[in-house]
Amino acid sequence: MKKYIVKRLLALIPTLFVVSVVIFSIIHMTPGDPAAMILGDKADAAAVEALRESMGLNDPIPVQYINWVGRVLRGNPGRSVFIDKPMTEILKDYMGPTFALTVYAMLLATVLAIPLGVLAAKNRGTMADQGISFVSMVGISMPSFLLGLLLILGFAVKLQWFPVGGYKEFGSVSFLTYIRYLTLPALALGFMEAALIIRLTRASVLEVLASDYVKMAKAKGVSEFALVMKHAFKNALIPILTVLGQTFMALLAGAAVVESVFNIPGIGRLTVNSVARRDYEVIQAVVLLVSLINVVMCLAVDLLYGLVDPRVRLED
Amino acid sequence: MTDLYAIRKKLLKEQRQLLVHKFFKNRLAVTGGTITFVMLFLALLAPVLAPQGPLDMIVTDRLLAPSAAHPFGTDTFGRDVFTRILYGARVSMAIGFFVGLITMAAGMLLGLLASYFKLLDEILMRICDGLNAIPSTLLAIAFMSALGGSITNVIVSLSIVSIPRMARIARSAAVVVKGQTYIEAVSAAGASPLHIIFRHMAPNILSPVIVQASYVFANAIITEAALSFLGVGVPVPQPSWGNILYEGKDVIYNAWWMIVYPAVFTALTVFGLNLFGDGLRDLLDPHTS
Numbered sequence: 001m002k003k004y005i006v007k008r009l010l011a012l013i014p015t016l017f018v019v020s021v022v023i024f025s026i027i028h029m030t031p032g033d034p035a036a037m038i039l040g041d042k043a044d045a046a047a048v049e050a051l052r053e054s055m056g057l058n059d060p061i062p063v064q065y066i067n068w069v070g071r072v073l074r075g076n077p078g079r080s081v082f083i084d085k086p087m088t089e090i091l092k093d094y095m096g097p098t099f100a101l102t103v104y105a106m107l108l109a110t111v112l113a114i115p116l117g118v119l120a121a122k123n124r125g126t127m128a129d130q131g132i133s134f135v136s137m138v139g140i141s142m143p144s145f146l147l148g149l150l151l152i153l154g155f156a157v158k159l160q161w162f163p164v165g166g167y168k169e170f171g172s173v174s175f176l177t178y179i180r181y182l183t184l185p186a187l188a189l190g191f192m193e194a195a196l197i198i199r200l201t202r203a204s205v206l207e208v209l210a211s212d213y214v215k216m217a218k219a220k221g222v223s224e225f226a227l228v229m230k231h232a233f234k235n236a237l238i239p240i241l242t243v244l245g246q247t248f249m250a251l252l253a254g255a256a257v258v259e260s261v262f263n264i265p266g267i268g269r270l271t272v273n274s275v276a277r278r279d280y281e282v283i284q285a286v287v288l289l290v291s292l293i294n295v296v297m298c299l300a301v302d303l304l305y306g307l308v309d310p311r312v313r314l315e316d
Numbered sequence: 317m318t319d320l321y322a323i324r325k326k327l328l329k330e331q332r333q334l335l336v337h338k339f340f341k342n343r344l345a346v347t348g349g350t351i352t353f354v355m356l357f358l359a360l361l362a363p364v365l366a367p368q369g370p371l372d373m374i375v376t377d378r379l380l381a382p383s384a385a386h387p388f389g390t391d392t393f394g395r396d397v398f399t400r401i402l403y404g405a406r407v408s409m410a411i412g413f414f415v416g417l418i419t420m421a422a423g424m425l426l427g428l429l430a431s432y433f434k435l436l437d438e439i440l441m442r443i444c445d446g447l448n449a450i451p452s453t454l455l456a457i458a459f460m461s462a463l464g465g466s467i468t469n470v471i472v473s474l475s476i477v478s479i480p481r482m483a484r485i486a487r488s489a490a491v492v493v494k495g496q497t498y499i500e501a502v503s504a505a506g507a508s509p510l511h512i513i514f515r516h517m518a519p520n521i522l523s524p525v526i527v528q529a530s531y532v533f534a535n536a537i538i539t540e541a542a543l544s545f546l547g548v549g550v551p552v553p554q555p556s557w558g559n560i561l562y563e564g565k566d567v568i569y570n571a572w573w574m575i576v577y578p579a580v581f582t583a584l585t586v587f588g589l590n591l592f593g594d595g596l597r598d599l600l601d602p603h604t605s
Contacts, residue, residue: 014445019446019450022447023450023458027462028462029463030462031463137591138583143583145541145545149564153572250451253452253453256454261565275460275461275547276547280461280462283461287451287454291449294450298449
């Protein structure tokens with residue numbers, strides 16, 4: 001296991017290098033001078049030159065890269081031209097709503113999707129199965145922001161069951177109100193992932209149900225319920241668990257768009273607003289943060305997998 | 317020699333006929349293909365079908381509900397929503413098509429080269445891993461923020477974020493092909509690596525690559541709509557499904573038609589492409605489904 005952990009950690013080095021180079025280059029992809037882009041057409045040459053100097057844009061590119069990585073490692077990934085706070089504090093302020101939304105969407109997606117997937121597999125080929133398959137096919141074709149807009153139209157504008165958007169700080173209102181504000185966004189965000197999990201659960205339970213040991217258990221007279229829940233589901237869980245890690249990341253990244261639909265002050269909306277303000281260093285910091293969470297998440301899933309399944313860690 | 321050639325031609329023809337026959341027997345593929353075809357048709361014929369120009373404003377006709385004159389209503393500037401959706405289909409289809417094509421060409425090239433040259437493989441695959449670690453929507457937003465909003469930049473950004481996956485798929489298919497005996501035979505006969513790669517390997521990895529390209533196409537349409545909706549994709553006032561939604565969000569209390577119609581068109585197109593992709597996969601690449 002130790003060897004496996006070391007191997008996985010070493011494999012991170014090239015990945016992190018590429019991630020950092022790509023994110024570093026974002027600011028240099030602007031047509032023309034980034035400093036002039038940030039300050040706009042009306043800025044005078046002296047101000048542009050001062051900003052160039054303070055951003056370190058006059059250094060050769062490799063030096064700029066090394067300085068940038070150094071600052072990131074010291075926990076200071078740049079400065080916002082718009083919000084007068086250290087970057088880490090900005091990220092901390094905006095991460096809360098995003099995280100709450102992601103976790104809630106994840107909960108909704110798994111709580112609805114896994115039972116539906118098992119149900120579809122158990123009743124393969126029936127109306128229920130086809131119905132569930134159709135819903136998941138629709139879900140896969142329904143991007144979160146479209147679903148979000150349609151949910152707002154139906155449940156907020158017409159029926160007025162939920163607010164059209166906004167976010168309430170946890171603790172500042174009753175728990176029910178807090179949840180009411182987050183429910184439509186979480187549904188919009190979680191639906192596509194739920195659809196994917198339904199498909200996967202169905203396929204993976206079907207595969208296990210077709211295996212010899214399940215047939216054996218059936219022959220032995222194990223009840224239908226115990227068969228599905230105890231024998232089939234447990235073994236189908238391993239691939240599902242891996243996907244849950246990916247789901248979390250997809251939701252975290254997808255939150256960027258949903259936050260803008262529902263006016264939730266999370267890191268996604270921060271990014272989109274920063275585009276209009278040409279606040280490139282904030283965009284870099286957010287993309288970097290989410291990518292790092294992704295890398296750590298993948299590592300955790302890999303290590304967990306190695307722990308559960310010895311074949312993985314003994315490979316080559 | 318001519319006989320053999322004729323037999324080969326006949327066999328290939330039969331194989332093609334069988335594929336076509338199987339395609340039309342596959343309900344998913346036919347439904348998806350029909351939806352896609354209808355959308356392409358609407359996009360191509362937009363100038364003929366649209367009652368007015370996509371930028372024509374009639375200030376007195378602002379935010380009219382759907383009627384005979386304006387089947388999908390009008391928007392905040394008095395433009396016909398039906399017209400803008402038809403022209404938006406052109407933008408979506410063009411972006412999806414070019415992103416699919418560029419991704420396919422670049423991904424195939426990288427995958428093939430990686431499967432053949434070991435050092436290049438290490439380097440390219442590490443770059444793909446790195447790019448894959450950055451969530452694609454966020455990366456696309458970041459690229460768009462630096463490049464600026466335009467259709468070309470949307471195509472460039474979306475291609476960059478979809479190539480790594482395509483390259484991986486092409487590579488794993490190419491590695492399997494490379495292990496076949498006939499490649500060994502061609503190689504022993506003295507064929508150059510480039511000849512082997514492009515003449516003998518490339519045609520045999522087309523199936524998974526084409527299937528993936530259809531998903532890239534669908535994904536590009538979704539992401540373009542999302543980027544434009546966020547105001548970082550196709551710049552206003554150009555008609556794009558995302559732009560109509562972007563403007564519709566501000567008047568969601570007064571004009572449901574600016575949300576529902578573009579949403580239905582986007583979802584239906586993506587649904588059709590996904591079905592078509594699933595059908596293609598069943599047909600061309602049955603062992604992966």
